[in-house]
Amino acid sequence: MLLLGLTGGIGSGKSTVSAEFARRGAIVIDADLVVRELQSPGGAVLAAMVEHFGDTILSTDGTLNRQAVADIVFNDPEQLKALNAIVHPKVGEEIDGRIEAQRESDNVVILDVPLLVESKAYETEGIIVVDTDPEIAVQRLVEFRGFNADDARARMKLQATREERRAVAAFIVPNDGTQEELMTHIDECWNWIESKRNAG
Numbered sequence: 001m002l003l004l005g006l007t008g009g010i011g012s013g014k015s016t017v018s019a020e021f022a023r024r025g026a027i028v029i030d031a032d033l034v035v036r037e038l039q040s041p042g043g044a045v046l047a048a049m050v051e052h053f054g055d056t057i058l059s060t061d062g063t064l065n066r067q068a069v070a071d072i073v074f075n076d077p078e079q080l081k082a083l084n085a086i087v088h089p090k091v092g093e094e095i096d097g098r099i100e101a102q103r104e105s106d107n108v109v110i111l112d113v114p115l116l117v118e119s120k121a122y123e124t125e126g127i128i129v130v131d132t133d134p135e136i137a138v139q140r141l142v143e144f145r146g147f148n149a150d151d152a153r154a155r156m157k158l159q160a161t162r163e164e165r166r167a168v169a170a171f172i173v174p175n176d177g178t179q180e181e182l183m184t185h186i187d188e189c190w191n192w193i194e195s196k197r198n199a200g
Contacts, residue, residue, distance in 0.1 A: 001102045002197045005121075007116035007165060008130030011137030011145075013175040013182060017130050018112045018187045026122050026193075027105075029098045031113040034091050039064045048086045053079075074154055095122075100101045108193055126170030126196065128189060133176050134162060 008014035034078045038045040041062050047062045049057060049064070053072060059065045073080040094109070106171070111122055132140075134156060141147040166172060171192050173185045 001105050001107055001109050002193070003099065003102075003125055003197075004113060004170075004193065005116045005124040005127040005129060006110050006130070007111045008135060008173075008175075009132065009134070009162065009165070011141040011152065012113065012130040012132040013140075014130045016182065017128075017173055017175075017186055017189075018110065019108050019191075020183070021108075021190070024190055026110045028109040028110045028112055029095055030043050030093060031095060031111075034094050034098075035087060038087075040089055040093065044090050045087055049083070052082055052086060060079055060099075072157070080158070083151075089099060097104060100184060106197075108197060127168050128171045129165045129169035130173045130175055130176075136176055148188065 006014060008017070008019055015081075018028050018030065035045070037043060039049070040046065048065060049069070053069065057065055057068045057072070069083070073083050095113075097112070099109065110128075112122060113122070116122065116127060137156070138149055138152045140148075141152040142149055171189050173189050175182050175185070
């Protein structure tokens with residue numbers, strides 16, 4: 001197994017890069033997807049969240065209302081800390097189990113974790129950073145994901161800075177340009193991954 005981290009700030013295009021790695025045969029362990037599974041009805045995390053935040057965070061069908069949670073935590077550091085204390089240990093256990101299942105394989109395993117730099121929780125053989133100018137990221141979040149610009153900037157402030165991410169990168173995938181340019185950079189990164197796997 002070649003275990004690599006993939007990270008990038010909100011609006012960086014990390015999901016596109018992750019999907020392209022999967023298309024090329026990588027096993028992608030997506031932390032956001034793991035969180036969603038554990039926060040689904042009957043999941044280990046949802047009940048604990050309701051216990052802490054109350055049932056106002058539930059939609060009428062019993063599923064998690066993510067916007068209601070976001071409204072509570074993103075401008076309240078104490079509530080964000082409480083949310084992380086509920087979510088992170090369970091997610092960590094699940095991710096550890098998925099990594100362990102690949103340990104003896106020859107696969108490229110991509111650990112797609114939004115706060116990889118901030119948490120310093122995983123030992124990888126290199127971190128790939130999707131790097132985007134913060135203002136371009138804000139534009140994308142407003143245009144494609146319905147954020148307002150202030151909310152987008154508030155979320156960015158909770159993440160590692162662009163400089164902090166770049167400082168730990170073994171490979172940087174720039175994403176300030178067109179989709180075609182991004183695909184070229186992904187190809188370059190995949191060639192680097194293959195050379196690392198072959199060298200190992």
